[in-house]
Amino acid sequence: MLVFTLRRLSLFFFTMLILTLVSFSLSYLFPGNAVINLSGEVNASASRLQELNVAYQMDNNVFWQYIAYLQHIFSGDLGLSMASQTIISTEMVSLLSATIELSLVALSIAMFVGIPLGFISAVKHNKPTDNAILSMSMLGDSIPVFWLGLLAILTFSINLGWLPSAGQMSLLFEIKLVTGIQFIDILISENPYKWQAFWDAVAHIILPACVIAVAPASIFIRLARTSMIEVLETSYIRAAKAKGLNFKQIIFRHAIRNALIKMIRHVGLQFSNLITLAMVTEVIFSWPGIGRWLIASIAQRDYTAIQSGLLVLSCFIFIVHILTDFIYAALNPLARGKKHGS
Amino acid sequence: MKKLILNVTVLISLVFLSSCYDEKLLSLNEHSIVYCSESSPETFNPQLTLSTTAIDATSNQLYDKLLAYQGDGSTLGSSLAKSWHVSRDGKKVTFYLRKNVAFHQTAYFTPSRLLTADDVMFSFNRILDINHPFHNVSGSNYPFFQNTSFNNLVKKIEKINDHTVRFHLAYADNFFLANLATDFAVILSAEYGKQLTKHHAKHDIDIYPIGTGPFKLKEYRVGSFIRYYRHEKYWQQPAQIEQLVFDITSSNTGRLTKLLAKECDISSNPIAHEIIHQRDDLTIDSLTELDVSYFGFNVTKAPFDNKLVRQAISYAINKKALLETVYQNKAELANAILPSTSWAYDKKITAQVFSVDKAKELLSKAGYGDGFTMELWVIPKQETYNPDPLTMAKLIQADLKKINIKVIIVSDKGDTFLHRLSAGEQQSFLLGWSAEHSDPDAFFTPRLSCTSTNNHSRTFWCNAEYDNIIEKSLQTTNINQRKKYYAKAMAIVEQEVPLIPIAHSKRYLARGKNVKGKVLSPFGGISFYRVVKNSDNGKVLHENKSTDTVNEKGKK
Numbered sequence: 001m002l003v004f005t006l007r008r009l010s011l012f013f014f015t016m017l018i019l020t021l022v023s024f025s026l027s028y029l030f031p032g033n034a035v036i037n038l039s040g041e042v043n044a045s046a047s048r049l050q051e052l053n054v055a056y057q058m059d060n061n062v063f064w065q066y067i068a069y070l071q072h073i074f075s076g077d078l079g080l081s082m083a084s085q086t087i088i089s090t091e092m093v094s095l096l097s098a099t100i101e102l103s104l105v106a107l108s109i110a111m112f113v114g115i116p117l118g119f120i121s122a123v124k125h126n127k128p129t130d131n132a133i134l135s136m137s138m139l140g141d142s143i144p145v146f147w148l149g150l151l152a153i154l155t156f157s158i159n160l161g162w163l164p165s166a167g168q169m170s171l172l173f174e175i176k177l178v179t180g181i182q183f184i185d186i187l188i189s190e191n192p193y194k195w196q197a198f199w200d201a202v203a204h205i206i207l208p209a210c211v212i213a214v215a216p217a218s219i220f221i222r223l224a225r226t227s228m229i230e231v232l233e234t235s236y237i238r239a240a241k242a243k244g245l246n247f248k249q250i251i252f253r254h255a256i257r258n259a260l261i262k263m264i265r266h267v268g269l270q271f272s273n274l275i276t277l278a279m280v281t282e283v284i285f286s287w288p289g290i291g292r293w294l295i296a297s298i299a300q301r302d303y304t305a306i307q308s309g310l311l312v313l314s315c316f317i318f319i320v321h322i323l324t325d326f327i328y329a330a331l332n333p334l335a336r337g338k339k340h341g342s
Numbered sequence: 343m344k345k346l347i348l349n350v351t352v353l354i355s356l357v358f359l360s361s362c363y364d365e366k367l368l369s370l371n372e373h374s375i376v377y378c379s380e381s382s383p384e385t386f387n388p389q390l391t392l393s394t395t396a397i398d399a400t401s402n403q404l405y406d407k408l409l410a411y412q413g414d415g416s417t418l419g420s421s422l423a424k425s426w427h428v429s430r431d432g433k434k435v436t437f438y439l440r441k442n443v444a445f446h447q448t449a450y451f452t453p454s455r456l457l458t459a460d461d462v463m464f465s466f467n468r469i470l471d472i473n474h475p476f477h478n479v480s481g482s483n484y485p486f487f488q489n490t491s492f493n494n495l496v497k498k499i500e501k502i503n504d505h506t507v508r509f510h511l512a513y514a515d516n517f518f519l520a521n522l523a524t525d526f527a528v529i530l531s532a533e534y535g536k537q538l539t540k541h542h543a544k545h546d547i548d549i550y551p552i553g554t555g556p557f558k559l560k561e562y563r564v565g566s567f568i569r570y571y572r573h574e575k576y577w578q579q580p581a582q583i584e585q586l587v588f589d590i591t592s593s594n595t596g597r598l599t600k601l602l603a604k605e606c607d608i609s610s611n612p613i614a615h616e617i618i619h620q621r622d623d624l625t626i627d628s629l630t631e632l633d634v635s636y637f638g639f640n641v642t643k644a645p646f647d648n649k650l651v652r653q654a655i656s657y658a659i660n661k662k663a664l665l666e667t668v669y670q671n672k673a674e675l676a677n678a679i680l681p682s683t684s685w686a687y688d689k690k691i692t693a694q695v696f697s698v699d700k701a702k703e704l705l706s707k708a709g710y711g712d713g714f715t716m717e718l719w720v721i722p723k724q725e726t727y728n729p730d731p732l733t734m735a736k737l738i739q740a741d742l743k744k745i746n747i748k749v750i751i752v753s754d755k756g757d758t759f760l761h762r763l764s765a766g767e768q769q770s771f772l773l774g775w776s777a778e779h780s781d782p783d784a785f786f787t788p789r790l791s792c793t794s795t796n797n798h799s800r801t802f803w804c805n806a807e808y809d810n811i812i813e814k815s816l817q818t819t820n821i822n823q824r825k826k827y828y829a830k831a832m833a834i835v836e837q838e839v840p841l842i843p844i845a846h847s848k849r850y851l852a853r854g855k856n857v858k859g860k861v862l863s864p865f866g867g868i869s870f871y872r873v874v875k876n877s878d879n880g881k882v883l884h885e886n887k888s889t890d891t892v893n894e895k896g897k898k
Binding site for chain 1: 370371374376560561564565566567569585587589591596599600602603604605
């Protein structure tokens with residue numbers, strides 16, 4: 001396990017190196033002054049500009065500039081947003097947590113719906129149920145998320161009026177930002193309308209989370225189905241059958257557990273896909289997450305925000321990958337021996 | 343069996359939770375208004391801006407003025423000043439302030455005293471005195487006051503006692519009082535200014551506002567929302583709603599969706615009016631703005647030096663078609679330069695007849711029976727009074743072709759274009775104006791009088807009789823008399839046709855039918871002070887009654 005951990009850490013280190021290099025070079029590739037692109041201080045006075053030049057070592061060569069950039073990142077200074085002149089790192093905390101919240105809910109919906117359906121479909125291999133579930137998953141996978149989002153708003157918000165169409169929670173509730181994760185913030189707040197806010201937040205997350213969950217759920221269906229079929233064909237299942245275990249026992253005691261382990265890695269891999277979907281969905285549902293913010297920054301040519309946003313987002317996705325790898329390795333000793341990073 | 347019990351308990355708890363959720367939501371929802379606004383205000387101090395967004399978010403919510411317009415806007419009433427006195431020469435104006443006016447108490451400021459003359463001095467000296475400690479905070483730009491040359495007008499402000507202030511004017515000005523009632527002339531807190539100076543945070547005065555208005559600022563997140571709470575110690579009856587939230591939604595479809603999904607109670611500039619009209623629970627308010635878009639002639643250039651030619655063209659233009667195409671019927675057809683919302687509007691004015699035959703007849707009378715070629719200058723830029731000037735020009739081109747006039751459209755976005763217009767290089771042009779204050783004179787003296795020919799009007803039209811009439815109307819305070827003068831002035835303009843008024847723009851606001859109370863006002867920004875919300879079920883009648891009494895009290 002130690003070798004495995006070291007290997008993952010070195011992979012993490014080099015990936016971060018490349019990510020920061022790309023992010024750093026963006027400030028030169030974007031139009032305008034590099035130091036302004038890095039710091040985001042568009043209205044800086046001459047003296048302030050001088051200070052910034054010193055802080056980012058602009059008089060030194062590119063290597064030292066990169067080192068200065070790294071120092072800024074590690075001290076948590078991602079500059080100011082060019083458009084709103086707010087500190088990006090503080091803004092990022094609430095944005096990223098909103099996205100994490102949405103993605104986690106979507107991921108759990110996708111898992112709780114997708115994986116059982118996949119197992120059912122594997123157990124009923126080549127029967128009408130299997131075919132129905134498979135075609136459903138095909139359909140879910142091919143529907144574009146932006147279209148589905150609009151359709152959901154049209155149906156459930158405008159026509160039926162069941163669920164709200166925009167935002168994280170009704171603006172009427174005043175909840176202080178403490179952890180950044182809204183559900184926790186609501187529960188620890190002292191607002192008299194706490195529970196009302198909680199259920200309002202639940203109502204707000206249902207539509208966007210379901211819309212995001214559709215595509216990963218259909219992938220999970222197929223993955224779970226394949227892995228279950230694989231497990232059911234293994235010799236230990238056959239041995240279990242020969243021992244006289246009944247169907248229920250075989251599935252619940254042996255097959256599901258082994259099939260699930262295989263799923264864990266896929267869940268991690270699906271996460272980046274999920275974040276991409278979440279970015280688009282955030283725009284449609286005005287979800288105050290990092291995706292919407294990044295897309296707005298691109299529209300506003302807010303280079304500092306784009307640069308830092310990309311760095312933070314890719315970093316986050318990478319960390320999730322590594323984490324799922326660890327969980328997988330912890331649960332499945334066979335995986336630890338594998339040599340390569342993927 | 344175990345499962346069944348579990349299911350039943352889950353079901354029961356869900357029902358219970360959802361029911362208590364609904365009940366509570368009503369209580370908070372009932373006392374709050376969510377307004378979907380179109381963009382973020384750039385400042386919380388209306389002194390510093392002309393932008394509608396900023397005025398909407400600040401003026402009538404956070405602040406009060408010394409005076410306020412009353413009724414149809416023809417008279418000024420008391421507000422923070424309970425009465426005022428103008429000296430005979432018109433150069434000294436004394437205000438007697440109310441003694442019970444409290445400033446907002448917020449997380450960032452706790453007032454220790456009520457409104458006094460110091461606050462009035464502080465608010466206006468900030469604009470007038472270039473050495474005032476707050477003059478240069480947030481830039482030294484006070485556009486409304488600069489446009490009305492306020493600093494030339496006011497020589498000094500004198501504190502007579504704690505509740506009396508005197509303005510010394512350089513010359514008598516008819517609009518001085520009217521200007522003090524506009525959305526820009528708000529009263530700030532001097533005590534707050536002092537506190538900020540002490541903490542070296544002067545800039546905060548325009549970001550974390552303190553005023554005397556019916557609501558106080560709680561929280562603002564750029565591009566996201568503004569949260570206001572009711573000012574409990576408001577000097578009038580406190581507002582009916584406890585919380586006011588501006589949900590900043592810049593996308594037009596986003597605002598429509600939120601309105602339809604009932605996520606906002608009131609929405610600014612709604613699109614798709616037909617869809618809103620189809621819904622039983624929604625309605626649209628509209629109000630004609632004090633502006634006009636027009637087709638003007640340079641009366642010093644042939645052939646427009648001939649009155650008959652100008653008249654002919656006024657018959658040949660199909661204004662209704664312009665209104666349909668350019669404004670999608672979301673504007674009022676202009677029969678005169680003054681919009682019908684102004685108290686001086688003469689109701690006897692009839693709509694201009696559209697008649698190609700009449701136009702042809704007048705043209706041949708003027709000696710241009712075979713037509714001619716003319717230039718029409720257009721600035722292809724969207725304005726509040728004209729959403730699409732170029733399309734309008736093309737429609738006019740088509741209209742005039744029918745009476746054998748060939749129109750060449752000259753358009754240019756550059757800054758020099760306006761200068762060239764002022765220099766009088768054009769034959770005819772499409773422009774418009776918005777009134778700075780609600781007095782009807784804003785439509786007459788600065789635009790069409792002989793003295794203004796160099797400034798605002800590009801028609802170079804000068805008519806002694808017209809000048810005489812509008813001057814007389816300014817010398818009297820008798821409303822009926824003034825109405826008569828303005829009616830005459832409008833008749834002259836209609837006869838002489840230095841310009842053809844085309845449309846007055848309209849402002850729209852969509853709201854749920856359960857939201858009662860006036861929001862739009864013909865002079866300036868919106869106000870949520872009188873808004874009440876009825877729960878959708880049952881309570882309507884009872885609530886309605888209470889609103890009316892409150893309104894009555896408010897007026898008194």
